[in-house]
Amino acid sequence: MLKEVLSHIFREPATRKYPEVRPEIPEGFRGRQVFDVSLCISCGLCARDCPAKAIEMVDVEGKKRPLFHLDRCIFCYQCAESCPRNAIKSSKIFELASTDKSELVVEPKSGRGN
Amino acid sequence: MLVFPGFTFISLLTLVCDWVERKMEARMQNRMGPTYTGKAGILQPFADFTKLLAKEDIVPRDSKKIFFKFAPIIAFSIFTFAIFFMPIDGANVLTNSSFEGDLVFVLSLVLIANFFLFLSGWASTNPYSVIGATRVLTQFLGYDIPLFILALAPAFLANSLSFSAIASAQNIPFAILIPWAFILFIATLQAELEKDPFDIPHAETEIVGGYETEYSGRRLAFLKLAKDTQIVLGAAIAVELYLGGPYGPVLFGLPELSYALWFIVKVLFVVLITEYLTCVFARLRIDQVVVGNWKVLLPLSIVSLMLTIAVVVFSQLMGQGMM
Amino acid sequence: MSEKEQEILQKLREELGDRIIQVQTTRNEKLLIQVKIGAHKDAIRKLLNEDRNAGVSAITGVDLGDVISIMYHIRVHGDVITIKVEVPKENAKTTTICDIIPGADFHEREVSDLFGVTFEGHPNPKRLILPDDWPQNIFPLRKDVETANLVSTLDSRKSLYNEKNVAKGENVKIVFGPQHPALIEPEMFSLEVNGEIVKRVEPRIGYVHRGIEKATEQRTYLQNIYLVERICGICNACHAACFCQTVEEIIGLNIPARAKYLRTIILELNRIHSHMLLLGHAGTEIGYETFFHYMWRDREPIMDVVEMLTGNRVLASFITIGGVRRDIDEKMIPKIKEKLAILKNKLPFYKNLFENDPTIKMRTRNVGILSRKDALKLCVVGPVARGSGVKMDVRKDEPYAAYGEIPFNMVTYDDGDSWARLMVRLDEISEGLDIIEYALENLPSGPYRVRAPRVVPAGEAIDRVEAPRGELFYYIKSNNTAYPERVKVRTPTLANIRSFVNIAEGSNIADIPASLVSLDPCFSCTDR
Numbered sequence: 001m002l003k004e005v006l007s008h009i010f011r012e013p014a015t016r017k018y019p020e021v022r023p024e025i026p027e028g029f030r031g032r033q034v035f036d037v038s039l040c041i042s043c044g045l046c047a048r049d050c051p052a053k054a055i056e057m058v059d060v061e062g063k064k065r066p067l068f069h070l071d072r073c074i075f076c077y078q079c080a081e082s083c084p085r086n087a088i089k090s091s092k093i094f095e096l097a098s099t100d101k102s103e104l105v106v107e108p109k110s111g112r113g114n
Numbered sequence: 115m116l117v118f119p120g121f122t123f124i125s126l127l128t129l130v131c132d133w134v135e136r137k138m139e140a141r142m143q144n145r146m147g148p149t150y151t152g153k154a155g156i157l158q159p160f161a162d163f164t165k166l167l168a169k170e171d172i173v174p175r176d177s178k179k180i181f182f183k184f185a186p187i188i189a190f191s192i193f194t195f196a197i198f199f200m201p202i203d204g205a206n207v208l209t210n211s212s213f214e215g216d217l218v219f220v221l222s223l224v225l226i227a228n229f230f231l232f233l234s235g236w237a238s239t240n241p242y243s244v245i246g247a248t249r250v251l252t253q254f255l256g257y258d259i260p261l262f263i264l265a266l267a268p269a270f271l272a273n274s275l276s277f278s279a280i281a282s283a284q285n286i287p288f289a290i291l292i293p294w295a296f297i298l299f300i301a302t303l304q305a306e307l308e309k310d311p312f313d314i315p316h317a318e319t320e321i322v323g324g325y326e327t328e329y330s331g332r333r334l335a336f337l338k339l340a341k342d343t344q345i346v347l348g349a350a351i352a353v354e355l356y357l358g359g360p361y362g363p364v365l366f367g368l369p370e371l372s373y374a375l376w377f378i379v380k381v382l383f384v385v386l387i388t389e390y391l392t393c394v395f396a397r398l399r400i401d402q403v404v405v406g407n408w409k410v411l412l413p414l415s416i417v418s419l420m421l422t423i424a425v426v427v428f429s430q431l432m433g434q435g436m437m
Numbered sequence: 438m439s440e441k442e443q444e445i446l447q448k449l450r451e452e453l454g455d456r457i458i459q460v461q462t463t464r465n466e467k468l469l470i471q472v473k474i475g476a477h478k479d480a481i482r483k484l485l486n487e488d489r490n491a492g493v494s495a496i497t498g499v500d501l502g503d504v505i506s507i508m509y510h511i512r513v514h515g516d517v518i519t520i521k522v523e524v525p526k527e528n529a530k531t532t533t534i535c536d537i538i539p540g541a542d543f544h545e546r547e548v549s550d551l552f553g554v555t556f557e558g559h560p561n562p563k564r565l566i567l568p569d570d571w572p573q574n575i576f577p578l579r580k581d582v583e584t585a586n587l588v589s590t591l592d593s594r595k596s597l598y599n600e601k602n603v604a605k606g607e608n609v610k611i612v613f614g615p616q617h618p619a620l621i622e623p624e625m626f627s628l629e630v631n632g633e634i635v636k637r638v639e640p641r642i643g644y645v646h647r648g649i650e651k652a653t654e655q656r657t658y659l660q661n662i663y664l665v666e667r668i669c670g671i672c673n674a675c676h677a678a679c680f681c682q683t684v685e686e687i688i689g690l691n692i693p694a695r696a697k698y699l700r701t702i703i704l705e706l707n708r709i710h711s712h713m714l715l716l717g718h719a720g721t722e723i724g725y726e727t728f729f730h731y732m733w734r735d736r737e738p739i740m741d742v743v744e745m746l747t748g749n750r751v752l753a754s755f756i757t758i759g760g761v762r763r764d765i766d767e768k769m770i771p772k773i774k775e776k777l778a779i780l781k782n783k784l785p786f787y788k789n790l791f792e793n794d795p796t797i798k799m800r801t802r803n804v805g806i807l808s809r810k811d812a813l814k815l816c817v818v819g820p821v822a823r824g825s826g827v828k829m830d831v832r833k834d835e836p837y838a839a840y841g842e843i844p845f846n847m848v849t850y851d852d853g854d855s856w857a858r859l860m861v862r863l864d865e866i867s868e869g870l871d872i873i874e875y876a877l878e879n880l881p882s883g884p885y886r887v888r889a890p891r892v893v894p895a896g897e898a899i900d901r902v903e904a905p906r907g908e909l910f911y912y913i914k915s916n917n918t919a920y921p922e923r924v925k926v927r928t929p930t931l932a933n934i935r936s937f938v939n940i941a942e943g944s945n946i947a948d949i950p951a952s953l954v955s956l957d958p959c960f961s962c963t964d965r
Contacts, residue, residue, distance in 0.1 A: 004786070013144055396728070397800070
């Protein structure tokens with residue numbers, strides 16, 4: 001142990017200087033949802049299966065679409081599994097902390113999420 | 115006199131030593147340490163101190179208020195006062211302040227200051243503080259005796275009980291002449307400064323904060339500053355007694371400046387050694403510490419003192435014989 | 438039913454005669470024997486005499502309308518045999534079994550708290566899980582209590598800590614917790630100390646009780662997987678695995694072989710990361726910060742592998758009813774092997790450290806001794822039991838997932854002190870790495886998931902999984918709807934925490950954090 005400790009003085013630290021240095025995120029990471037409204041068929045299965053009741057079916061242009069409340073979401077992606085048309089996908093965005101709750105939603109706008 | 119080498123210098127040295135400690139500990143543990151405050155985190159100890167000054171200062175209702183309020187400040191002042199007797203720039207800080215016997219005086223001041231640290235824990239009537247305070251006393255009273263004995267070894271070699279005389283008598287640092295005493299002195303210093311493996315009085319995971327538990331705000335800032343000053347004082351004593359004081363080859367500029375630089379370098383060296391020992395050991399239990407003192411360290415320090423006296427007598431005889 | 442079980446059933450029939458009302462067998466061949474009220478003690482005594490290593494695994498209560506069914510799950514010869522007793526709801530009382538096996542202490546108190554059953558003769562009938570000022574006549578897990586109504590009933594509350602008992606004589610009373618730097622989760626241990634020696638320990642758990650067992654009754658099976666995963670963050674894959682296995686037993690679903698291997702991989706990754714976390718935490722407790730930082734730095738490759746496999750570093754959410762949720766990409770396998778090899782190279786350093794470092798030895802050797810006899814009497818599980826020489830591991834006793842096909846060793850040490858318990862975990866890390874390597878080499882091809890019905894037919898099942906902290910026990914009862922009737926979770930720390938009283942009494946205060954951490958307490962699991 002004695003030698004190991006001494007040798008560490010000359011090594012690079014194992015910690016990164018975040019936020020200047022970003023971590024690498026692997027594929028398949030469960031970050032913020034990306035919702036493709038063109039594939040949605042308004043079945044509502046995502047809202048029914050969500051364990052945290054974080055998806056609310058709201059009315060958008062006459063159809064019911066899911067609104068994701070990120071402050072309730074546990075990022076389990078059961079919604080993506082339940083969706084029969086694969087309209088919900090993940091992204092690598094994980095820096096979601098905010099001081100304003102209205103930012104913590106993914107809206108079902110046409111094309112991309114918030 | 116107030117600025118250098120005086121109160122400001124000592125406070126800045128304390129903060130720099132704190133930064134060096136934290137950065138070294140971090141590197142030894144393979145992480146970065148303070149990085150964001152100032153360049154390479156140099157302002158971190160200053161930021162910690164200032165932050166604590168701004169926090170709310172709570173005095174527990176049932177504590178003995180006089181002792182609770184003043185014990186940390188008295189401890190801090192005594193430690194700072196004791197540093198003033200160290201020769202830093204070739205002379206003493208307070209002019210004509212060195213006197214024969216100031217070694218004993220300074221070590222007694224350390225004893226009294228530690229007693230005030232104990233009082234600060236005892237006065238806050240919290241079971242954690244009381245246990246921490248009794249541990250301070252148990253550990254300190256035990257390890258003070260080897261500390262005295264090992265401090266006498268250089269006094270014998272230099273034939274004087276004054277810091278400046280001992281410091282200037284070292285053509286070769288005593289650490290090389292009597293290495294056994296130096297090693298034991300460093301071990302006793304670990305116990306004095308309450309660092310691992312003798313970290314017990316403020317063992318976080320067992321007794322929350324030890325004697326620091328009830329303190330907050332500016333009193334906690336002073337308590338922490340007192341502990342840091344104790345570290346600088348301990349390192350300074352080691353430097354004066356064993357590493358040749360502030361004297362070293364004058365490289366450039368005024369002798370005083372050069373001496374001050376050597377003093378700082380040597381103090382940092384001792385701080386690094388103690389920090390390295392902190393990193394490689396776990397914390398011992400109080401009964402293991404007590405046993406370690408009375409059964410191991412005390413006999414060894416007496417033996418080392420006798421060896422040192424033998425060396426002195428031998429060299430005197432050799433000198434007489436040669437003449 | 439295996440031969441041994443036939444034998445045991447025969448002996449019980451001889452002993453109890455007509456006091457046996459009914460014998461059922463679940464699909465995975467677990468015996469459920471219903472006996473008359475008062476006969477359970479003789480039945481349990483007979484079962485405990487059958488096997489030296491027998492113990493109480495859990496005690497479950499189920500509300501069946503006008504009776505409350507109390508089930509004593511006894512571990513005998515590596516299998517679980519259940520003795521069932523039904524008591525009427527208006528007069529819910531039965532005799533305790535704590536005099537024949539002290540380890541049933543906490544389990545009985547929990548049933549008494551949550552169902553209102555009085556266990557006559559219990560040595561310490563205080564509240565366990567619910568707070569001290571919970572109203573006396575509301576028993577949350579009974580079916581007539583609706584959680585929506587509880588909020589208004591529980592409005593006025595006094596302080597939680599009951600300060601009535603004062604230490605006698607010269608003993609000082611120190612409260613260790615609920616907020617303490619040594620504890621990552623809140624529980625209270627009130628210690629009576631004399632100088633530095635601890636004379637009495639009284640644990641109080643229940644600070645993190647979230648009522649998860651009641652909450653599972655209001656969510657579908659699919660949503661419940663995610664709920665039980667969050668009982669404990671560190672051993673989340675084991676909870677999900679045990680829940681899914683139990684539901685699959687009720688449905689009668691066989692999962693494909695590839696899914697079994699993938700489940701094994703994620704379960705072993707979970708075990709390794711948990712053990713490394715604990716060893717680092719043990720380092721902090723004994724004051725060895727450097728060791729903590731090194732251990733957690735070396736834990737990072739495991740977190741990266743879990744992130745590659747499941748998309749998240751800690752909460753895997755990988756296992757579902759019918760298999761696993763995603764497949765492993767062939768391109769990932771070399772990367773995974775590379776990362777695991779980094780960790781494997783570091784293990785000899787840690788083993789050397791534990792065996793040779795003087796300060797670690799001084800703090801953990803002969804500290805917190807739990808003798809083998811005590812370990813069996815108190816029914817401890819997992820590395821705590823294996824560190825005291827008891828050979829008990831669900832992966833060997835009743836192989837699940839792919840453990841029946843993968844060769845590995847069970848690690849036991851006989852010393853019974855904190856050092857032995859920490860060494861068990863260190864050795865299990867290297868065993869785990871070998872298991873993952875074997876599984877990756879021999880991964881069968883095929884589907885990784887089968888469809889599971891949303892409505893589960895009526896039935897009940899019991900299953901167990903070896904979590905990092907010990908044997909995790911699930912009992913699920915279904916009633917042909919999409920919602921379960923009763924989910925009972927008995928976490929390993931609930932079985933282990935009782936042994937802390939025996940370990941701590943008589944030791945120094947300074948040894949308390951070291952011994953507590955060697956039990957690896959996970960209080961979120963304990964309280965649910």
